[in-house]
Structures are given as structure tokens and as C-alpha cells.
Amino acid sequence: MSRSGPGENGQTWLILGASSAIARAFALAAGERGAAVLLAGRDREDLERTAADIRVRTGVRVDVVPFDALDYAGHDATVALCREQTDSLNVFLAFGLMPSQDDCDASFEAVRQTLETNYLGAVSILSRLAPLLETQCQSRMGQNRVVVVGSVAGDRGRLKNYVYGSAKAGLHTYLQGLRARLCRTGVSVLTVKPGFVDTAMTWGLPGLFLVALPTTVAQAIFRHLDRGRDVVYVPGFWYFIMLILRHIPERIFKRLSL
Numbered sequence: 165m166s167r168s169g170p171g172e173n174g175q176t177w178l179i180l181g182a183s184s185a186i187a188r189a190f191a192l193a194a195g196e197r198g199a200a201v202l203l204a205g206r207d208r209e210d211l212e213r214t215a216a217d218i219r220v221r222t223g224v225r226v227d228v229v230p231f232d233a234l235d236y237a238g239h240d241a242t243v244a245l246c247r248e249q250t251d252s253l254n255v256f257l258a259f260g261l262m263p264s265q266d267d268c269d270a271s272f273e274a275v276r277q278t279l280e281t282n283y284l285g286a287v288s289i290l291s292r293l294a295p296l297l298e299t300q301c302q303s304r305m306g307q308n309r310v311v312v313v314g315s316v317a318g319d320r321g322r323l324k325n326y327v328y329g330s331a332k333a334g335l336h337t338y339l340q341g342l343r344a345r346l347c348r349t350g351v352s353v354l355t356v357k358p359g360f361v362d363t364a365m366t367w368g369l370p371g372l373f374l375v376a377l378p379t380t381v382a383q384a385i386f387r388h389l390d391r392g393r394d395v396v397y398v399p400g401f402w403y404f405i406m407l408i409l410r411h412i413p414e415r416i417f418k419r420l421s422l
């Protein structure tokens with residue numbers, strides 16, 4: 165792969181977990197804003213299709229790179245590839261797994277995979293990308309950005325998905341520390357907490373309400389990036405729903421079938 169360089173707006177976005185519906189929408193929105201895109205994920209065929217689509221619609225440079233969140237040892241190679249490709253790296257992390265709580269209760273393997281993918285996998289790649297982002301930001305006096313998709317599920321442990329929720333809660337806390345570290349060199353870290361989004365992850369699940377489209381989520385993320393926000397709920401009304409949920413006393417909350 166030849167060096168892609170930044171897109172016409174001077175930026176390159178690395179999209180981790182790029183076959184996610186939210187990631188695809190974000191990658192297209194990044195291309196529409198003139199950024200070059202590196203699509204990283206496990207399903208090469210799917211990523212090549214997305215890459216072709218973004219190229220046709222936007223004319224920006226789009227490359228596909230292999231990435232598995234669970235292949236911790238391979239994450240150094242992803243970072244090396246980014247270093248070779250661009251000196252203006254931005255990162256969008258979207259990969260994740262959400263098995264049902266019943267599956268987690270039935271098998272520790274589901275628990276392990278959920279925690280490893282959503283928490284350890286994210287921490288592994290972000291901690292390895294951090295020094296590169298710091299160096300690039302200092303040497304260009306630019307502003308490199310990190311956007312990570314967490315979840316409202318990380319705000320409170322619920323009966324119906326507390327394994328997934330606890331992985332996202334851990335991720336949110338890790339991001340608070342990473343933000344404090346990276347802001348010293350001008351790198352911003354945005355934690356995105358979506359409510360329900362219409363993707364493969366939620367397809368066919370009962371009891372969904374106020375479901376947002378992936379494109380709505382992607383557009384909202386760019387608006388929040390432009391405003392320099394640190395933590396956002398998407399769509400914004402989830403801030404108020406979670407404010408109420410977080411304040412229900414534990415003695416009542418533990419009896420709710422949520």
C-alpha cells in the first residue's frame with residue numbers, strides 16, 4: 165500500500181471496527197468532509213465494498229487494513245502502518261460485541277469475549293496509538309482527534325445487560341484518564357454514548373424504543389467534534405433519560421426489570 169497522506173482537508177481517519185453500521189456512516193461522513201480514510205476490521209470483503217462506495221461518493225483516498233481487536237500482539241503492526249501512512253491521524257473506534265445477558269449467564273466464554281473485545285481490545289489499541297498521536301500533534305501543532313463509541317449501558321448496571329454495561333463503564337473510565345493525558349499535547353478524546361441505534365447489534369431485539377439511524381449518530385458526532393465536547397449522548401435526549409436512571413435509588417433500581 166502506498167502512503168495515502170492526508171485527505172484534501174489535511175486529515176486521515178482510522179476507523180477501527182469499520183464493518184459496524186455506525187462506523188460505516190461515520191467513515192462516509194469523514195470522506196464527505198474531505199478526509200482520507202483507513203478502514204480497519206476483520207471482514208476484508210465487506211470493508212472493500214465500503215471502501216469502493218466511499219471512493220465513488222466522495223473521491224477521497226480509502227484504504228483497507230486488517231484489524232482484530234482480540235489480536236493484541238498484532239496491534240503494534242496497525243500502529244506502524246498508521247505511522248507509515250499519515251502524519252495527521254484521527255481515530256474512530258467502533259468495534260464491540262453485545263451478547264444477551266442470558267448468554268453471559270449461561271457461559272463464561274460469552275462474558276470473556278465481551279470484556280476482552282469491548283474493554284481490553286479497545287485499551288490495547290488506544291494505548292499503543294497514544295504515543296503516535298502525541299508525537300504527530302506536537303510536531304504539526306495540529307489537532308489530532310480520538311472518538312470512541314461507548315454506550316448509555318455503561319452509565320448504570322442493569323439486570324438485562326450488566327456484563328456489556330460493565331465493559332462500557334470500564335471503557336468510559338479509561339477514556340477519562342486517556343483524555344487527561346492526551347489533552348496535554350492537544351489531542352482530543354470524545355466519548356460517545358449512543359442509546360438504541362438501528363444496526364446488526366440490535367436487530368430483532370425486543371423492547372427497543374427511540375431507535376436512531378447510524379447516519380444520524382455519525383452527523384451528531386461531527387457536530388460535537390466541531391464544538392470540542394468530551395462526552396456526549398447521541399441522540400441528545402439520552403442525557404436526560406440517563407440522568408433520571410442514574411438517580412433512582414439502588415434499593416428501588418435493583419427491583420426494576422430493566
Ligand SMILES: NC(=O)c1ccc[n+]([C@@H]2O[C@H](COP(=O)([O-])OP(=O)(O)OC[C@H]3O[C@@H](n4cnc5c(N)ncnc54)[C@H](OP(=O)(O)O)[C@@H]3O)[C@@H](O)[C@H]2O)c1
Nearest residue numbers: 183184185186206232233234258259260315360361363365
Ligand atoms: N446499536 C446500538 O444500539 C448501540 C448502542 C450503544 C452503543 N453501541 C456501540 O456502537 C458500536 C458499533 O456497534 P454497531 O451498533 O454499529 O453494531 P455492529 O454493526 O454489530 O458493529 C459491531 C462491529 O464490531 C466488530 N467487531 C466485533 N468484534 C471484533 C473484533 N474482535 N475485532 C474487530 N472488530 C470486531 C464487528 O466486526 P465483524 O463484522 O468482523 O464481526 C462489527 O463490525 C459498538 O461499540 C456498540 O457497543 C451500539
